[in-house]
Amino acid sequence: xxxKDQLGNFELMVMLVLIRLGDNAYGVPISEELEKRTGRxxxxxxxxxxxxxLEDKGFVTSELGEPTxxxxxRAKRYFHVxxxxxxxxxxxxxxxxxxxxxxxxxxxxxx
Amino acid sequence: xxxxxxxxLARWLLTHFGCSPNNDAVVGDLNERFQAGRSGGWYxxxxxxxxxxxxxxDLRMHGMLAIRALAAGWILVITxxxxxxxxxxxxxxxxxxxxxxxxxxxxxxDAIWGIEPHWWAYRNYYVYPAAxxxxxxxxxxxxxxxxxWIIARTHAPRHRASVLLLVLTFYVITFxxxxxxxxxxxxxxxxxLSSIGFxxxxxxxxxxxxxxxxxxxxxxxGAA
Numbered sequence: 001x002x003x004k005d006q007l008g009n010f011e012l013m014v015m016l017v018l019i020r021l022g023d024n025a026y027g028v029p030i031s032e033e034l035e036k037r038t039g040r041x042x043x044x045x046x047x048x049x050x051x052x053x054l055e056d057k058g059f060v061t062s063e064l065g066e067p068t069x070x071x072x073x074r075a076k077r078y079f080h081v082x083x084x085x086x087x088x089x090x091x092x093x094x095x096x097x098x099x100x101x102x103x104x105x106x107x108x109x110x111x
Numbered sequence: 112x113x114x115x116x117x118x119x120l121a122r123w124l125l126t127h128f129g130c131s132p133n134n135d136a137v138v139g140d141l142n143e144r145f146q147a148g149r150s151g152g153w154y155x156x157x158x159x160x161x162x163x164x165x166x167x168x169d170l171r172m173h174g175m176l177a178i179r180a181l182a183a184g185w186i187l188v189i190t191x192x193x194x195x196x197x198x199x200x201x202x203x204x205x206x207x208x209x210x211x212x213x214x215x216x217x218x219x220x221d222a223i224w225g226i227e228p229h230w231w232a233y234r235n236y237y238v239y240p241a242a243x244x245x246x247x248x249x250x251x252x253x254x255x256x257x258x259x260w261i262i263a264r265t266h267a268p269r270h271r272a273s274v275l276l277l278v279l280t281f282y283v284i285t286f287x288x289x290x291x292x293x294x295x296x297x298x299x300x301x302x303x304l305s306s307i308g309f310x311x312x313x314x315x316x317x318x319x320x321x322x323x324x325x326x327x328x329x330x331x332x333g334a335a
Contacts, residue, residue, distance in 0.1 A: 026136070026140070027136060027137065027139075027140035028140050028143050028144055031140070031144075043156075043157060043160040043161065043164065044137060044140050044141060044144075044157055044160075044161060045129075045131070045137060045157065045160045045161030045162070045163070045164040045165055046160065046164050048131050048133050048136070048137055048161070048164075048165070049131070049164045049165060049167075049168040051133075052131065052132065052133065052168060053168070056172070062133075064136075067139075068139075068143075070142065070143050070146045071139035071140070071142050071143045072138070072139060072142045074135050074136065074138055074139030074142065075135070075136065075139065076136060076139065076140075077133050077136040
């Protein structure tokens, strides 16, 4: 795994949201889920920048959906996590859990 | 009262200057969330962030192409400035000198022009210089549009990011020139002239974006 393949913080959050949303993962529900889970406003442009980086790394794929009138006739782009992307998320999770374990400052803290 | 349509200017800017390969989907997503109840101010913030983040992402992924676009753009600008100073300015001054001849003499000219010498002065001291000034401004704008068009045509499909980056560097240099001229200005009228020149330069720099728009709407190429 090269340094380029590693997941950044925001990229990891986007990947987790993609896994959570399943087949309905396009820009609007992705950004809404991120805002709901983090309690912060999310820029849709930043979400797409992260998704494009992830697609470039081979961790997600995308496909065009149907255009709708509420979107001004523009199609949705749905994103899906690949097997390689899922494997990368699991490895990142293992690394983070190992780093988190045994830190007295973080044990018993409020979520 | 909230409008039913998203802010037209913000949508236009995002449609034409968003650099993401998924720009169409970004515009669609913002439209969808706006229809769901978001404000115009929210739309503006999102559109501005989308343009900026897509530009940065594109530059990060295609750094060498961006450097090439910058180099090519600045070479074209310097070439135009040199051409303008060495060839066009002497030609313009020659034509101006030919046009602004001395007051014509002779009984026929006296009969024709003698009644209205003010018209001759008005023509030579106001009309001709204004016309020549308009031609030079037109040339400057035309050159910037052409430069934008050339950079956009030669750097597809990354043409938006290439031209936007070039225009940003123009703005930086123009602003730096203003700061320098304001420091050098000795009085209020000098500062005012520098400020007027700054506004003109910013408008001329922005004309480069028209070249990008022309490529975007090239009927042979199809909308990009």
